[in-house]
Amino acid sequence: MKNVIIENTKGFKETKLGWIPEDWDIIKLEDIGHTVIGLTYNPQMVSEEGMLVLRSSNVQDRALKFEDNVYVDVNENKFNKTKTGDILICVRNGSRNLIGKNAIIDEASAGTAFGAFMLVFRSSDYKFLYQLFDTAYYGREIHRNLGATINSINTKNLKQFRFPFPKKKERMLISTCLSTWDTALTNLNSLIKAKQKLKKGLMQQLLSGKKRLPGFEQEWETWSFEELFKKVSRPVNWNDEETYDLISVRRRSGGLFHRDSLKGSQILTKKLYIAKKGDFLISKMQILHGASGLVNDKFDGMKISGSYIAVVPKNDTLLNMKFMEWYSKTPKFYHQTFRSSYGVHIEKMTFNYKLFEKEEIILPPLKEQNAITKVLNTSDKEIELLTNQRNQLQLQKKD
Template sequence: MVPKGWKKTHLKCVISGAIKNGYSPLPASTTTGYWVLSLGALTDHGINPLEIKPVVVDEKVKQALLSGGDFLVSRSNTPNKVGRSIRFKNEVQNCSYPDLMMRFCIDTTKADPDFIEIKLKSTEVRQYYKSCAAGSSSSMVKINKAVVENTPLLLPSFPEQKKIAKILSTWDKAISTTEQLLANSQQQKKALMQQLLIGKKRLLDSNGVRFSGEWKAQRIGSLLKEVKRPVQWDDDSEYHLLSVKRRSEGVVLREILKGSDILTKKMNTALAGDFLISKMQVVHGATGLVTEEFNKCHISDSYIALRPKDDEKIDIAFFSWFSKQKIMYHKAFLCSYGVHIEKMTFNFNMFVKEKVIIPATLEEQQKIAAVLSTADQEITALQQKLDALKQEKKALMQQLLTGKRRVKVEEVA
């Protein structure tokens, strides 16, 4: 059903002039002042500045220069990216587009460019391009001019187009603001880690006095011990299996399996406060702290669980943060052997002989861990807010672009 006041049409009915393929020029080894977009330049959030390359200047490059307001569509790409579109907003001067893309302009007397920009990013249009693409389903596929010209559009009246675009633009601004806040928080956390974990910046103790005194070098083996809690196996029981992500991204629940479905019967119980090391992935930063959420879950024998030897000497939360540093990645690498980095074997006995330079007092360790955990919580909250905003916008976009939800527009006298 076509909503009242809306009409079915095609992209070719609202464009100005013809759709044009781009030109792929010779790459330049140095900056020439002229640029071309690479295949990965078109993203769902605009142009990726890292995918713009300098080119050798010729007449064809100049003929392919983009102007503000031009639309670009990826005509050759992977199945999930073919038909990806953006509106060029003069992000780069003297920028051209390659033969892998098509360019067109919207006739502003026939449609609102802001609305068309949103429409071309919709699930329906992207699915249309994907269904029309020719080529291998697992590699590069192509769409032609006829496909783009016949892009189906369901258009409301001009005032309603503008109102919808304005509403969704407000959501975009909220999303953009939250993304910036998230990026700032992530940068601040990174800076805090770099300063706090090497003693470059010292915090205040419980009396408001700044911590002082030299940090001490201590063997890891003098601070931590391995613990094993073997599981009494039962094929009828369910086991919540944990995994540790690379790049210090923490402990996660991998899957829940019945005992009879698990081939390796060697399993241990993990408790909150365990520091886990993946023997197979430690060179990639696969270490993390078990939180209360995963208390009494299970780990295979390919994981090492560590606890403090003396709770007065090391705070395990601090050690978890300390382990996120590059120097700890390097120590893990030095304590591993093998030809290929993906198949290296971790030597735990060598690792515990390595030394770490840490605060002499437990209080300073705990203060550092608390500050970094607070920064992490702020990032998590912002990420959740961002995810919610994107999901809400997606749902609203689906309703507004199909006419399921109508907006009020001022009547023209």
């Protein structure tokens, strides 16, 4: 439901919710259905078997996922269960962003119970409502009515949710049209997840040598990072009037990002370093959370703080740094950085580069490194293209 400017008001009427077609009504949610409350249970009731209870974690991408299930040992006949066409809504959660997220109950999931922080809205107009609950208007209204201290939707306020309501024939046409996008989005999401799983498998096999690409038979060799890397440091000649583009590295191998552009006079610590294309950056404070990455053309010449270590190959004929970037995303590299750190708690552990230099990596010849990198880059590009396609479809649907 986007706010639009109506240049010609013929056939429209003005309401408190804006201009709507003349034959549409403004109704409340409680006018076309009712809510059903969920099951309250305590940890002692959780068992390995028993009755499945749906929670907010089961609602992902506006669909039900059965990956993190909870079963409760109770008399099933004492509690409300879902029916086909019910819309399951998260009404309470520690994260405000998860409040209001929803999924529709199909025939396969009907008959399940749901937790106290969830509720079901039951209506014969569930197909239209399911599309309504995917609009920015619904999201704004839900969050406008959240409690000040507790992230929850007041059920009474939810019932009072007001929205434009077309005639039955038009509701059916709108629902059918929008469900076409839903089908395409569901198929794309499935394809993206399949590609991500394939990429993960390729990384595990190709980067460890368990699977070899055709035409490569030469033995892999073991090298220490001390033999492969040399640290580089390019201090900035400070100027309070100059604007510095600052970069950081995301956790979980999320890559580099432009953090800020600040004048020298705005920066408290007057110690920055120049990052160059091909530098591999390691965050001293966040490496245990996967904060490392390769500087590419986009970030060439930008500045890093002293909390980063920058390394380059000692010998370009031994190591392709793009191969190293892929290796840095593996559980093995995460474990090596953990072993190279010390401290009593993961959030306070300190990375020791001297220890890290003693860690070893088994490398294929450079030509095979290049081939492996090309395969993984192609897989990554496929996922990126599919993700962009999905995002465009989502925008088309909202428009």
